[in-house]
Amino acid sequence: MKPFIDADEIWGYINQAAADKGRIREIIAKSLNKNRLTLEETAVLINANDPELVEEIKQGAKNLKEKVYGQRIVLFAPLYVGNLCINNCAYCGYKASNKQMKRITLSNEDLIAQVKALEDTGQKRLILVYGEHPKYDARFIADTVRTVYGVKSGPGEIRRVNINAAPLDIDGFRIVKDANIGTYQVFQETYDEETYAKVHLGGIKRDYNWRLTSLDRAQEAGIDDVGIGALFGLYDWRFEVMGLVRHTNHFEACYNVGPHTISFPRIQYASELNINKSHLVSDYDFTRLVAILRLAVPYTGLILTARESSAIRDEILQFGVSQIDGGTNIEMGGYSKKKENENQDIDFEQFQINDNRSLNEIMEELIDKKYIPSFCTSCYRSGRTGEHFMEFSVPGFIKRFCQPNAMLTLAEYLEDYAPSGTKEKGEKLLEEKLGEMEENEFKEKLKEKLKMVKEGNRDLYY
Numbered sequence: 001m002k003p004f005i006d007a008d009e010i011w012g013y014i015n016q017a018a019a020d021k022g023r024i025r026e027i028i029a030k031s032l033n034k035n036r037l038t039l040e041e042t043a044v045l046i047n048a049n050d051p052e053l054v055e056e057i058k059q060g061a062k063n064l065k066e067k068v069y070g071q072r073i074v075l076f077a078p079l080y081v082g083n084l085c086i087n088n089c090a091y092c093g094y095k096a097s098n099k100q101m102k103r104i105t106l107s108n109e110d111l112i113a114q115v116k117a118l119e120d121t122g123q124k125r126l127i128l129v130y131g132e133h134p135k136y137d138a139r140f141i142a143d144t145v146r147t148v149y150g151v152k153s154g155p156g157e158i159r160r161v162n163i164n165a166a167p168l169d170i171d172g173f174r175i176v177k178d179a180n181i182g183t184y185q186v187f188q189e190t191y192d193e194e195t196y197a198k199v200h201l202g203g204i205k206r207d208y209n210w211r212l213t214s215l216d217r218a219q220e221a222g223i224d225d226v227g228i229g230a231l232f233g234l235y236d237w238r239f240e241v242m243g244l245v246r247h248t249n250h251f252e253a254c255y256n257v258g259p260h261t262i263s264f265p266r267i268q269y270a271s272e273l274n275i276n277k278s279h280l281v282s283d284y285d286f287t288r289l290v291a292i293l294r295l296a297v298p299y300t301g302l303i304l305t306a307r308e309s310s311a312i313r314d315e316i317l318q319f320g321v322s323q324i325d326g327g328t329n330i331e332m333g334g335y336s337k338k339k340e341n342e343n344q345d346i347d348f349e350q351f352q353i354n355d356n357r358s359l360n361e362i363m364e365e366l367i368d369k370k371y372i373p374s375f376c377t378s379c380y381r382s383g384r385t386g387e388h389f390m391e392f393s394v395p396g397f398i399k400r401f402c403q404p405n406a407m408l409t410l411a412e413y414l415e416d417y418a419p420s421g422t423k424e425k426g427e428k429l430l431e432e433k434l435g436e437m438e439e440n441e442f443k444e445k446l447k448e449k450l451k452m453v454k455e456g457n458r459d460l461y462y
């Protein structure tokens with residue numbers, strides 16, 4: 001496959017797009033009418049440097065969220081399965097050259113203990129994370145996914161397992177698909193080839209095109225649920241946003257479906273990293289770029305991670321981020337450790353996280369802000385594929401599916417895991433949300449289902 005990122009083309013758009021006020025408003029209106037933006041239109045938003053225009057862009061992203069995405073936020077947790085790695089990424093603590101790093105691959109027993117610990121906090125959706133190493137081949141990944149699905153602790157179970165692992169070949173993706181995975185994520189890290197070569201100093205990951213085309217191979221293998229991402233701070237954020245939009249329209253053109261999710265981790269503590277620090281992204285530009293991405297790809301799920309502080313998370317949630325991780329512990333084997341041991345040794349971690357709140361703390365904060373924390377996995381399990389696209393494009397989808405499912409999974413959480421204070425607040429929120437619904441048969445059925453959850457029924461969904 002020919003590489004589809006053309007740096008000259010991208011810079012051509014960035015250098016030529018005029019950030020005219022009228023044009024910016026037209027572009028925001030186009031996005032609010034549920035249309036993905038072109039590269040040229042995205043470049044116009046990128047070039048809007050006047051603070052008033054930046055505010056209009058952020059307001060546009062907020063309006064899109066109000067108009068389309070409703071009040072539910074899906075929660076998940078990352079689980080690191082192994083940190084063996086043959087690559088040397090300048091920005092990562094797991095790089096092969098870091099001889100201080102203790103290398104661990106969870107045994108089956110350890111993996112089960114981690115999953116049980118996660119289930120015991122109420123998690124239902126995981127993303128399994130693996131370094132790049134011959135040991136973590138497709139069969140290994142598929143086996144760990146099956147193990148995770150098989151772990152049940154009390155009322156707990158994992159209902160969706162997503163993967164963040166090295167690119168595979170087509171046969172490898174087929175093997176992993178057969179284990180019933182959700183999304184397969186491969187982040188390009190940077191779309192700029194020259195920077196890519198500078199920060200990937202050894203191992204298979206040096207091959208820019210092998211990584212860039214990895215999710216095309218996933219599509220060939222029948223995995224149409226793929227996640228892309230860029231690590232902001234390696235190169236000019238404007239180019240990376242354009243790269244993500246180009247990657248999206250490549251998928252649309254070739255497979256008729258965009259990426260399921262876009263992630264945008266950001267490097268913040270670069271003092272000990274061997275990278276050019278001139279591209280670190282300020283909070284101002286970061287919130288702005290997320291708003292631009294929201295408008296550029298209005299139907300794609302946006303994932304925000306615990307690398308960001310709670311203050312940044314709170315702002316970005318208003319732009320229609322659909323998923324966040326909660327209660328994240330990126331220490332290898334960290335979930336099953338006792339609380340007093342949680343001041344972990346940094347040598348075991350890949351990067352630093354800035355939101356150390358427990359899942360329940362995050363749940364409570366979302367509830368306080370009137371979001372409905374959700375563990376919904378219903379589309380995937382009911383065979384409704386392209387879920388983010390449907391919630392975006394099918395009229396009434398959020399009302400009929402996302403919101404009631406969020407309420408049902410929240411009700412489960414309140415019954416099974418929440419301390420009394422959270423339970424009280426959560427039940428009040430459920431009452432409020434019910435109160436806002438029209439009186440009709442659907443509402444009566446939902447009330448009945450919520451009652452069934454209280455009576456001990458689980459996994460009820462639409």
Ligand code: SF4
Pocket residue numbers: 085086087088089092093094095096130131132205
């Ligand atoms: Fe290995 Fe991934 Fe870290 Fe690179 S980012 S060193 S591939 S674990």
Ligand code: SF4
Pocket residue numbers: 074374376377378379380387388391401402403405
């Ligand atoms: Fe996601 Fe579908 Fe659940 Fe909505 S109903 S939250 S789109 S899985």
